[in-house]
Amino acid sequence: MPLLFYLVLTALFGLQVIVWWLVFFKTPAGGMSISRRALIVLIPVVVLNGSILWILFRSPSIFALDLWARKWVVFPVSIYFWSILTTGLTLAAWSVVGIIYCLPKRIRTSRAERQAMDHSRREVLSQGARAIFGLSLTVAGYSAYQARTDIEVTRVDIPCGPAHSRLAGLSLVQLSDLHLGSLVGPNDVFHALETALALKPDILVITGDVVNHRPDFIKPCIPFLKELKVPLGAYAVMGNHDFYAGVEEVCRLLADTRVTVLRNRKVTFPGFEEQLEMMGVDDPVFGWAENIRNFGWASGLLQQKRPGVYTILLSHRGKIFDLAVSHGIELTLSGHTHAGQAVLPGNKEWNLSSLALKYTNGIYRQDGRLLYVNRGIGFIVAPVRINCPPEVTRFIFC
Numbered sequence: 001m002p003l004l005f006y007l008v009l010t011a012l013f014g015l016q017v018i019v020w021w022l023v024f025f026k027t028p029a030g031g032m033s034i035s036r037r038a039l040i041v042l043i044p045v046v047v048l049n050g051s052i053l054w055i056l057f058r059s060p061s062i063f064a065l066d067l068w069a070r071k072w073v074v075f076p077v078s079i080y081f082w083s084i085l086t087t088g089l090t091l092a093a094w095s096v097v098g099i100i101y102c103l104p105k106r107i108r109t110s111r112a113e114r115q116a117m118d119h120s121r122r123e124v125l126s127q128g129a130r131a132i133f134g135l136s137l138t139v140a141g142y143s144a145y146q147a148r149t150d151i152e153v154t155r156v157d158i159p160c161g162p163a164h165s166r167l168a169g170l171s172l173v174q175l176s177d178l179h180l181g182s183l184v185g186p187n188d189v190f191h192a193l194e195t196a197l198a199l200k201p202d203i204l205v206i207t208g209d210v211v212n213h214r215p216d217f218i219k220p221c222i223p224f225l226k227e228l229k230v231p232l233g234a235y236a237v238m239g240n241h242d243f244y245a246g247v248e249e250v251c252r253l254l255a256d257t258r259v260t261v262l263r264n265r266k267v268t269f270p271g272f273e274e275q276l277e278m279m280g281v282d283d284p285v286f287g288w289a290e291n292i293r294n295f296g297w298a299s300g301l302l303q304q305k306r307p308g309v310y311t312i313l314l315s316h317r318g319k320i321f322d323l324a325v326s327h328g329i330e331l332t333l334s335g336h337t338h339a340g341q342a343v344l345p346g347n348k349e350w351n352l353s354s355l356a357l358k359y360t361n362g363i364y365r366q367d368g369r370l371l372y373v374n375r376g377i378g379f380i381v382a383p384v385r386i387n388c389p390p391e392v393t394r395f396i397f398c
């Protein structure tokens, strides 16, 4: 079965590479219209990639995937998807800008001149498509390599002040967005957990998206999670992907480990009952209602914050921060964004997810309260991280 699986996957992948090659590299620039080229490419992109996606993400054979297959089959295919996506989006944007820019000129020109313009536009687009695809493939390949080379450990000092001086010296390590699945295997998670445990945390937290789309991806990690030794315990909250996968099953599997899932409840810590507490909330997932999207439903839990007790809130989405601040929660820990898996140099805020979200990467302060958004370990769409390495965050109370 695995052999057949690899053969089918390679054939589907190879077929579309041949189609791309024929259409974009073997057909003369003026020999075929861009719309016809797009149509010829679109059919294999939809049919063949649809089959590949089904095999990779839905078929149970994914469990039989060896490490080398993950490395040499799943990753190249994902990088290829990424390159198609970025090429398509760039070309679409380019075409729209080109049409808007040329429209006044087209109205004023004759039919023959318009035909000449279309011909030269087709040539430019055709050459551009090759260049963009090549560039996109190179960037994706390099960033996929970077994404897997090493995890960045970020240290964040948390000043506790005289009111919470008993907490000084405690350490908490945060992991987020493991996305156990087709792109992130158990070995990647072992590596992340070993990196986290080597920091000797007193508390370990996972802020959601433990799995990507199937609960049983956790199974190979269960023996490891059963043996976790963290003095004050390991805790997790559920992210949107855990809900897509089946949150009840994810929690049932984790119940057999030393990871305690906090679903809209709080815990205290032995020896620190009057100094420290931790709350965890579910992700609102598809909640479109205002009260759900903005975590209004979580107010009941947040109101349980005791004055004078340092409270840590775990929430997959950092969006809860404004509400947490209004309830006096000292520290909120989140993930979800992956910092867009692409950050421009110079400013951590210049990342893809900041186009849609307010809190996306690193530390945020408001009225003396803190939010930390961790970039996560795993991926969505493709195993690509551009200037955005996977992260383990170490918080030291001082």
Ligand SMILES: [Fe+2]
Pocket: 177, 179, 209, 239, 241, 336, 337, 338, 376
């Ligand atoms: Fe995620």
